[in-house]
Amino acid sequence: MRISPKSIQEKTKSFSRKLEPSVENLRSKIFSEELSELVKQVTEKKQMFTELKSKPIELFKNIELNLLNNLNKVFNSKNKKLSLSEYLSNELFKHNFTSFILFQFYPLEGLYKPEIYVGVSSETGKRFYFHSTGIYLKKIKNNFINLEFNQTLRGDTFFQKKIDKSDFENFSGIILYKFTESNLNGMLGCFYKDLLITEQFISELENFFYTILKPIYPTIGVFFHEQKEENKTFENYQIYNQIIRYAKSILVRGEAKTLHIYNITIENYFSVENRKEKKEKL
Numbered sequence: 001m002r003i004s005p006k007s008i009q010e011k012t013k014s015f016s017r018k019l020e021p022s023v024e025n026l027r028s029k030i031f032s033e034e035l036s037e038l039v040k041q042v043t044e045k046k047q048m049f050t051e052l053k054s055k056p057i058e059l060f061k062n063i064e065l066n067l068l069n070n071l072n073k074v075f076n077s078k079n080k081k082l083s084l085s086e087y088l089s090n091e092l093f094k095h096n097f098t099s100f101i102l103f104q105f106y107p108l109e110g111l112y113k114p115e116i117y118v119g120v121s122s123e124t125g126k127r128f129y130f131h132s133t134g135i136y137l138k139k140i141k142n143n144f145i146n147l148e149f150n151q152t153l154r155g156d157t158f159f160q161k162k163i164d165k166s167d168f169e170n171f172s173g174i175i176l177y178k179f180t181e182s183n184l185n186g187m188l189g190c191f192y193k194d195l196l197i198t199e200q201f202i203s204e205l206e207n208f209f210y211t212i213l214k215p216i217y218p219t220i221g222v223f224f225h226e227q228k229e230e231n232k233t234f235e236n237y238q239i240y241n242q243i244i245r246y247a248k249s250i251l252v253r254g255e256a257k258t259l260h261i262y263n264i265t266i267e268n269y270f271s272v273e274n275r276k277e278k279k280e281k282l
Helices: 005-009 023-032 033-052 065-076 082-093 122-127 165-170 199-232 237-253 273-282
Strands: 098-105 111-118 144-148 173-179 186-192
Touching: 005 237, 005 273, 065 082, 065 199, 082 098, 082 111, 082 199, 098 173, 098 237, 111 122, 173 199, 186 199, 186 273
Parallel strands: none
Antiparallel strands: 098 111, 098 186, 144 173, 173 186
16 A cells, blocks of 8 residues: 655555455355356446437338328327328228228128218218128128129119219229228228239238227227217117117017008197106006
């Protein structure tokens, strides 16, 4: 040990403290080769993290800027219908699909109803619904079905009511993709013209549809909920629900072969005394 200034250094003695054998033995165990190796690994990791921090990280290197822009609109737009339409239009165009319909399933009626339609007539967009137990969806396989507009389908009276004549002329078929992700139940239908449908093409489409729909399932869920809430504001919605439940119960139990439903309107209702009690009795 040295102490400044020099005059004092000359008067001091250098000494080294000798450790006890037990302490020396413990010290040799602690500062072993294993510990040295561990210290080396920690040092190398620190160096690695230091190098990573010094390099810029490209999180979206392989993602299209247009895709990010459309996803941003989907997540932040108040108009979910418009933003979902733009997103699906841009993504489906990659497979040359320019016309499509997004369906929502309504359990009470058992129907897949159009919520968004692009590239088809308004008549088709409003009427092109499918029943969950109908003849068309019964043929669905691996969430997919290809409905070719052949002579049989074009001659089907019930199918003719679903689609406008102009769309029958403009397209040669529609591919339906059924999804049940994130507690959602719906379908995506893509119209096509002169397209060769093979098993390999269907397999590619399945992966493609899943990839483009997965990021927007939360927004689709919000949009579907809004549509259901909006439908509840329609006049006589509660009465309509009761009629459906009543009709189903009678048909399931087999108590009647026919069911008659009447819509009764009370004239000058608000001028009738005790109208609430009379309506309930009726």
